[in-house]
Amino acid sequence: MGTSTYTTPPAANPHPRLRPGRYGIAIAVAAVVVITLIISSLLNYVYLDTIPARTSLYGLLAVALIALGTYIGVRAFTRERASRRKHLIRAAVLLGLGTLLWLLVIDVFVFTQAAGPLIAALCALACLPTTAFGLFVVRRMDRNEKEPWRLVLVAAAWGAIVATSLVIWGETIWDQVAQHTLVPGPGLDASTAFSAGLLEELAKGLAVVLLFLVMRNDFDDVVDGIVYGAAVGLGFNFLESIAYMTNMYAIFSPEGYGWAAAGLQWYGRQVLGLFFGHATYTAFIGAGLGIARQLPKKRHKAFAIVSGFLIAIAGHFSWDAWVQFFPIDNTLFGLVEMHLRTLIMTGPFTAAVIALLIFGIRHEAMGLTDQFLKEAATGSGAILLDEVPILSSPWRRLKQRLRAFQSGGLRAYLEVARLQSAQLDLAMERWHRERQEIDTPLEAEDALRRRVIELRHWVPAP
Amino acid sequence: MSSAPYDQVQTLYRTLLVFATVAVLILAVGLVEFVYFEPPGQTTGAKARIVGVYVYDPATGTTLGTDRSAFGRSEEFAAVVDWSGLPPNLNVDARWYDGFGTIVGRVGPGSRPSELGTSSVVPVITPPGLHHNLPGQYTFVVERLQGGLPVEVLARRIVLVER
Numbered sequence: 194m195g196t197s198t199y200t201t202p203p204a205a206n207p208h209p210r211l212r213p214g215r216y217g218i219a220i221a222v223a224a225v226v227v228i229t230l231i232i233s234s235l236l237n238y239v240y241l242d243t244i245p246a247r248t249s250l251y252g253l254l255a256v257a258l259i260a261l262g263t264y265i266g267v268r269a270f271t272r273e274r275a276s277r278r279k280h281l282i283r284a285a286v287l288l289g290l291g292t293l294l295w296l297l298v299i300d301v302f303v304f305t306q307a308a309g310p311l312i313a314a315l316c317a318l319a320c321l322p323t324t325a326f327g328l329f330v331v332r333r334m335d336r337n338e339k340e341p342w343r344l345v346l347v348a349a350a351w352g353a354i355v356a357t358s359l360v361i362w363g364e365t366i367w368d369q370v371a372q373h374t375l376v377p378g379p380g381l382d383a384s385t386a387f388s389a390g391l392l393e394e395l396a397k398g399l400a401v402v403l404l405f406l407v408m409r410n411d412f413d414d415v416v417d418g419i420v421y422g423a424a425v426g427l428g429f430n431f432l433e434s435i436a437y438m439t440n441m442y443a444i445f446s447p448e449g450y451g452w453a454a455a456g457l458q459w460y461g462r463q464v465l466g467l468f469f470g471h472a473t474y475t476a477f478i479g480a481g482l483g484i485a486r487q488l489p490k491k492r493h494k495a496f497a498i499v500s501g502f503l504i505a506i507a508g509h510f511s512w513d514a515w516v517q518f519f520p521i522d523n524t525l526f527g528l529v530e531m532h533l534r535t536l537i538m539t540g541p542f543t544a545a546v547i548a549l550l551i552f553g554i555r556h557e558a559m560g561l562t563d564q565f566l567k568e569a570a571t572g573s574g575a576i577l578l579d580e581v582p583i584l585s586s587p588w589r590r591l592k593q594r595l596r597a598f599q600s601g602g603l604r605a606y607l608e609v610a611r612l613q614s615a616q617l618d619l620a621m622e623r624w625h626r627e628r629q630e631i632d633t634p635l636e637a638e639d640a641l642r643r644r645v646i647e648l649r650h651w652v653p654a655p
Numbered sequence: 656m657s658s659a660p661y662d663q664v665q666t667l668y669r670t671l672l673v674f675a676t677v678a679v680l681i682l683a684v685g686l687v688e689f690v691y692f693e694p695p696g697q698t699t700g701a702k703a704r705i706v707g708v709y710v711y712d713p714a715t716g717t718t719l720g721t722d723r724s725a726f727g728r729s730e731e732f733a734a735v736v737d738w739s740g741l742p743p744n745l746n747v748d749a750r751w752y753d754g755f756g757t758i759v760g761r762v763g764p765g766s767r768p769s770e771l772g773t774s775s776v777v778p779v780i781t782p783p784g785l786h787h788n789l790p791g792q793y794t795f796v797v798e799r800l801q802g803g804l805p806v807e808v809l810a811r812r813i814v815l816v817e818r
Contacts, residue, residue: 372813376805377752377796380692383685415667443818444789447728477674484671487664497668500675507678510685517756545674549667556663 219406226399227260229359255294256358262287263347267408270343308439308446316438316455323463324349324431327472331423334550335416336587337557338617344404344411345424351400352428352475359396364388379517386513390506393429397471398478398502400425405482410633413621415483415553418501419546422479426471433471434462465532469539470512476546477504483553487630508542558585564620564627575645576616584616612648619645694806701742703749703797703810706735711778718776725815728787733760733778734795734812746800747809751779754791754816764800790818 266284269277308316332345367388375381401422405412412418441454462470481501485494519534521527562585568576576584583589590613598606619641625631626638707722711733718733726732736749748763760779777795781788795812798805 372792372794373811374808375693376798376808377750377756377794378692378805380689382756383689383692387685387689444791447787448785481671484664484667488668493668497671500671500678503675503682504671504678507681511681514685514688549670552663552667552670556667559663 215406215409219403222399222403222406223260226355226359227257229362232362255291256355258287258291258294259350259354262289262291263350266343267347270341308443308451312442312455313435313439316435316442316459319438319459320431320434320463323467324427327427327430327467328424330468331420331427331472334554335420336554337416337561338413338614338621340411340417340420344408345420348400348404348421348424349428349431351403352397352425352430352471353432354428356393356396356400356425356429357432359399360392363392367392382517383514386510389513390508390510393471394474394478394502394505394509397425397429397475398422398505401475401479401482405486409486412483412486413625414487414557415480415549416557418479418481418483418486419476419550419553420479422476422482423468423472425479426473426475427467429475430462430467430471434459437462461531461535465535466539469535469543471509473539473543473546474505474508477501477508477542480546480549480553487628489629504542504545508539512538560624560628561585561617561620564623565616568620568623573642573646574649575619575642580616584613584620608648612645615641615645615648692804697799697801697806699742699745699799699807701745701799701809702740703747704737704740705795705797705810705812706737708732708734708795708812708814711776713778716776723814725817726788728790728816728818731778731781731788732814733776736762736775736777736797736810738772738775741809745809747797748800748805749775749777749795749797751777752794752796753779753782753789754793755789757782759788759793788816790816792816 262284265280265287269280269284272280328345328349332339332342368385371381371384371388375384401418404421405418412421437458438455441458442451445451445454478501481497481499481504484501485497488494488497516534516538519530519538521530521534562581565576565581565584566578569578569581583593594606594609594613597609601608619638622631622633622638622641626635707718708724709718709722709732710720710726711718711731713731718735723732734749734751738747741747746764748761750758751760753759759782760777762775762777779788779793793814793816795814796805796808797810799807799809
């Protein structure tokens, strides 16, 4: 057993000294995003000069603060504990300022115009618990190695704030041109649906691409991709729901149906469409990237990524373009029709992404079990042969944690949870190394092994 | 003889490719739909003249005041179309669309513009169950029809109904 010479365990996967080429791609993508946002905002301001258009200009500062805060926050977890706290506080302050500024801009200039700040706040409050529930479920789907909350929330924040800002200009131009040149009717609807599918999925997908490029250690396979993609979709859906609810309220409140119209939007988007919609579409982008992560050939990687985007765009397009062919009666039966419509139109896409998820979880579990056995066979002491059946099953892992809770309380529960998590990290690292799909040095694996052994001091063997 | 174990990722990859093929088909159907409703090469060069959009008095069926591009939601309004400049062999109609894309006013179709008179007043009809027009952008189009489908916009006006 190696003797630890440091008081604080290192980050789970220390980075190699030379940053891989994908960081360059990530920087280029980020630069394109920032430049697009700036150009979009300036053009909006100069040419449209409408009140909502000004928000994207004033909102630029908020976007910059959130981007910087996110970067510092995410990187803080790769630093030593001594300096981590300082960086986290900086990130929290920047994120807080950015969020407040952004909400202020949006509320005052957009939603206040439509329905007033109180209505906007109530709509946001109504969407918070459902979106939080969605994120909780999506994160729990990863049965073996749950993604860190910070990255899941970053993904959702991108979907809500950055992706929506990215599409404003593109969709505005597209819609203006279409409205002034096309024949109103199904052709115009198809054009608008192409605009939404293409631009919104590209904007949301960029977040998943950046996570794939920068946070490779937390982006293991198709399961992780689906989790991140769905989180981005839920974030986007959160803001879109607020926008539609306030808009519908403003339109129908003089008729006396304001709350009913907003409530119907809330139900359609935050209950019925919580998973059947943006979350499903963007999950496909994540699935494509996750599968690409584990493919050996570059050509296949490219096909997988493009496929993920194509499915997301097609799913989004089909809903926007063809929803008009499933009209809802203005009767009680309309409530049944509303559910059937979602089930028929988006259900097949959601079923397909669930199929990929289930298959991915099975594949991941098989790979990890194999690595548990191989690590146990080395006799390093990080994983014992008796532990393999427990580590291989999420239910047995939970039972082990609950037993620890009964005997030693919350502290014991958390210690066992940390040990299990470190053992899963080690097996995942080994799995990627065996598949030759990792760019961290072998020392990273040794560091994980030492961490498991260190944690084991506090936890009795089963 | 031993063979390399089959990599399950390949199954995921192939499944994704199958889904992507379906996606391409969906997008292709969308493109066909777009071309069907926006057939290329349908420009006749004919232009209708929208005289203006005015406040409308439903009691007399006439328009009042000057040409405007914005109205309050409680104001009734109508577009006035001059058919006289159109060739006699065109099948045309004129429609109002509200911000949700719903038809909220219409005249025609007429197999000849002269069937619709020298000019038409086309008011926006407040949808049943509502007291006033819904706010948003309203689009008024004069369209050429072919086989019952609008294939060309001969004139267009967009007005705003304020909140």
